[in-house]
Amino acid sequence: MINLRDIAYVRSGTADLEAAVRFAVDIVGLQEQERDDGAAYLRADHRHHCLAFVEGESGVLASAFSLGDENELADAERQLEAAGVPVARGTSQQARARRVRDLLAFDDPFGNRFELVVDQARDARPVAFGRSAGITEFGHLCVDAPDVREAYRFWSGLFNVRISDWIGDWAALLRIDQVHHKLAVFRGGSPGLCHINFQVTSLDDVMRSWHFLEENGVEIQQGPGRHPQSTAVFLYFKGPEGLTYEYSYGVQLIEDEASWQPRWFDPMHPASIDMWCGTSKRVSTQPQVRRPLGADR
Ligand SMILES: CC(C)c1ccc(C(=O)O)c(O)c1O
Numbered sequence: 628m629i630n631l632r633d634i635a636y637v638r639s640g641t642a643d644l645e646a647a648v649r650f651a652v653d654i655v656g657l658q659e660q661e662r663d664d665g666a667a668y669l670r671a672d673h674r675h676h677c678l679a680f681v682e683g684e685s686g687v688l689a690s691a692f693s694l695g696d697e698n699e700l701a702d703a704e705r706q707l708e709a710a711g712v713p714v715a716r717g718t719s720q721q722a723r724a725r726r727v728r729d730l731l732a733f734d735d736p737f738g739n740r741f742e743l744v745v746d747q748a749r750d751a752r753p754v755a756f757g758r759s760a761g762i763t764e765f766g767h768l769c770v771d772a773p774d775v776r777e778a779y780r781f782w783s784g785l786f787n788v789r790i791s792d793w794i795g796d797w798a799a800l801l802r803i804d805q806v807h808h809k810l811a812v813f814r815g816g817s818p819g820l821c822h823i824n825f826q827v828t829s830l831d832d833v834m835r836s837w838h839f840l841e842e843n844g845v846e847i848q849q850g851p852g853r854h855p856q857s858t859a860v861f862l863y864f865k866g867p868e869g870l871t872y873e874y875s876y877g878v879q880l881i882e883d884e885a886s887w888q889p890r891w892f893d894p895m896h897p898a899s900i901d902m903w904c905g906t907s908k909r910v911s912t913q914p915q916v917r918r919p920l921g922a923d924r
């Protein structure tokens with residue numbers, strides 16, 4: 628079993644590097660760590676970066692997890708190849724471009740590109756945030772997949788990935804440590820990045836950002852609301868080229884691994900995404916069934 632230690636970064640192609648960086652800094656509140664060779668590195672926490680924009684075709688390029696050391700990386704390579712998953716070892720240039728010591732790349736069954744990395748660079752300085760959104764860390768990443776249960780079988784069969792909760796067969800919330808989820812898989816017609824999440828310090832941060840985003844004409848995709856799964860208060864909003872960001876506050880930790888029982892939430896109940904909605908008395912004769920986030924894509 629491959630032991631994923633943490634999420635590391637998301638790499639995303641962008642047709643307009645300036646616009647992507649300006650939004651990430653001025654609106655999301657990240658720090659522009661540096662630019663190098665057509666890439667811009669955005670920082671949220673101790674990591675050198677958690678989001679890299681790469682000039683070129685827009686769309687997610689890779690999502691990365693960190694492993695413990697080079698032995699674990701070599702072992703992961705063997706396990707993936709033994710499972711029939713094609714693996715590509717990163718070059719020294721690719722490792723440098725990612726600010727890691729070494730890496731390998733593979734695709735999930737749907738063509739989502741993932742990278743396993745060792746020794747991701749850390750920055751000991753305080754984060755110089757673009758604005759005071761209250762960001763504490765890069766919280767989780769969510770990818771799209773046509774078959775969420777197959778995705779679960781892939782991740783749980785090869786990696787230390789456990790199911791925390793299901794939203795029907797629309798979404799799987801997966802953990803690799805005590806955090807409720809650091810990887811989510813959302814049902815989508817084709818592979819891609821559903822959203823990237825940043826944890827914030829307080830409920831006030833979420834609500835202040837809501838006002839800030841509204842005042843700055845940013846498209847709010849959903850929220851403020853509260854996820855019944857992690858119990859986090861959330862806010863999804865759209866950045867350039869359709870990149871969806873999520874702030875959330877209050878993601879629960881699963882501290883008693885042995886006793887945790889995954890729950891199955893009905894995807895057709897609005898409260899399964901946002902427990903603050905879906906309780907009002909229906910005034911029309913038509914069922915007011917909303918589809919989960921992005922499900923209409
Ligand atoms: C609808 C998406 C996949 C979702 C569902 C639940 C949580 C949570 O409990 O925190 C999320 O962060 C999500 O992005």
Ligand SMILES: [Fe+2]
Pocket residue numbers: 767769811822824873
């Ligand atoms: Fe999320």
